[in-house]
Amino acid sequence: MKASLLLVLVCAAVLAAGTRTDTPKEPEALVKKVQEYAQKAVAMAKSAFTTVQESEVAQQARQWLSDNANLMKERLARLKEQLVELWKPTPAK
Template sequence: MKASLLLALVCTAALAVGARANTPGEPEALVRKVQEFAQKATAMAKSTFSMVQESEAAQQARRWLEENADLAKQRLVWLKEKVEELWKRTPAA
């Protein structure tokens, strides 16, 4: 997302420079053009993120994480039990 934000800022700056060259005496037009560009860029980013979230690869990744999270929890419980057993066996100094 950081790269997308950087790209949007660079494009906004380029648009601002181009708009300023076309309308040197009209700052309102420049602001309006930048706002329109920002709105289009925001809509495109939202659309892209929605497509990525709904993709098959994203769904598979979520399933994999869910399955492996349960496995990781099971391993942590097992490890905790082993450490507790080891702690009980260790004589006090």
């Protein structure tokens, strides 16, 4: 869930809580309702993130990254060695 979506949900909660409040003299009730809506939105976002993290695609991606990390390190080391050799001054004859 994107942060912008979470912001929209919080704004909607504020508007909904404002329309449900009986009188404008009850800011505590409004704050309490906004906090409840925000807690629900956070719980939904956490649930969505957990679902994504536990998905099979995410697990496969993590496995692929861990499998290929050493290969990438070796390739970068080899590239670094080649660049060092390339920049070495050649002896004058």
